[in-house]
Amino acid sequence: MSKGQGPADTAGGNDARAWTEKLLRFREPSRGRSIVELGITFGPLASLWALMWLSYSFGLWWLTLLLAVPAAGFLVRLFMIQHDCGHGAFFRHRLANDWTGRVLGVLTFTPYDFWRRTHAIHHASAGNLERRGIGDIDTLTVKEYLALSRWGRLKYRLYRHPAVMFGVGPAYLFIVQHRLPVGLMRNGWTPWLSTLGTNAAIVLIGGVLIWLVGIGAFTLVHLPIMLLAATMGVWLFYVQHQFEHTVWAHNECWDLHEVALHGSSYYVLPGFLRWFTANIGMHHVHHLCSRIPYYRLPRVLREYPELDAISRLTLWDSIKCVRLVLWDEARNKLISFREMRQLQAV
Secondary structure (H helix, E strand, C coil), X not given: CCCCCCHHHHCCCCXXXXXXXXXXXXXCCCHXXXXXXXXXXXXXXXXXXXXXXXXXXXXXXXXXXXXXXXXXXXHHHHHHHHHHHHCCCCCCCHHHHHHHHHHHXXXXXXXXXXXXXXXXXXXXXXXXXXXXXXCCCCCEEHHHHHCCCHHHHHHHHHHHCHHHHHHHHHHHXXXXXXXXXXXXXXXXXXXXXXXXXXXXXXXXXXXXHHHHXXXXXXXXXXXXXXXXXXXXXXXXXXXXXXXXXXXXXXXXXXXXXXXXXXXXXXXXXXXXXXXXXXXXCEHHHHHHCCCCCHHHXXXXXXXXXXXXXXXXXXXXXXXXXXXXXXXXXXXXXXXXXXXXXXXXXX
């Protein structure tokens, strides 16, 4: 399949299925390393939360908001640990993964068992035009967009607008939508139990904190952390699959391994951002073998440098991805509304 491949992607004659086999040896997690990773993520987050409350108590609200930025970074990192738990990659045993993920889900406002199921659907269907709608960002083809009514086009434009996608959208997703098992509401009791159990724990912990510090302090401390972390998380998920030469295909041409390698980006970030995002930018490797713990992903690229050349996105490249909103089936790439209009004018 040539869809989504740039010149660098064909270097070394990459075979996606063979890559998956090669990466299996990196899957084994280290219990000690995982425990340390938990400690160096949760500990600083709790300390920053306390510092934010102290600064608010002394009237230094500007410092409270400033400290929300690194605190949000640590919360994003906790979400990435929850993410690895969902893949069974953080600990060897499922119970350890699941209960760690459930506890972290309370802190991240993300019901673990519900999210794990929708995320598994995402991994099993990424890039498949017939299986869109769960665990992904809504993406229309040019033909589908042109077939919409005026109202339908307006709704899609609003949905894909940066102010909604990275502003209102993340807040709605994590604070409102995650309170119900949206997408799996008819899939039995497990999604409901996960969601309602997480909601109850959030209310309990939030109630205790409000009783201890007051609703004003709680709101000014925790809400900015949540909103910033939500935006960071949605941004990362967006650029992992919404780049120009990603891969979308109809069911008869779709290949799981090919989409994993060429439909997922390698987001090249500075070292400190790689740490806060738990190497999730190495997303093509993650999709090839989701059982690899995030702390082993850099080793994969060191031992297989040819993977470093595939689907690379720099910070500047990622900013330019925001305008890409429609899949052009004729040219096998994502395009902007402006490019669509130019194609129509030809």
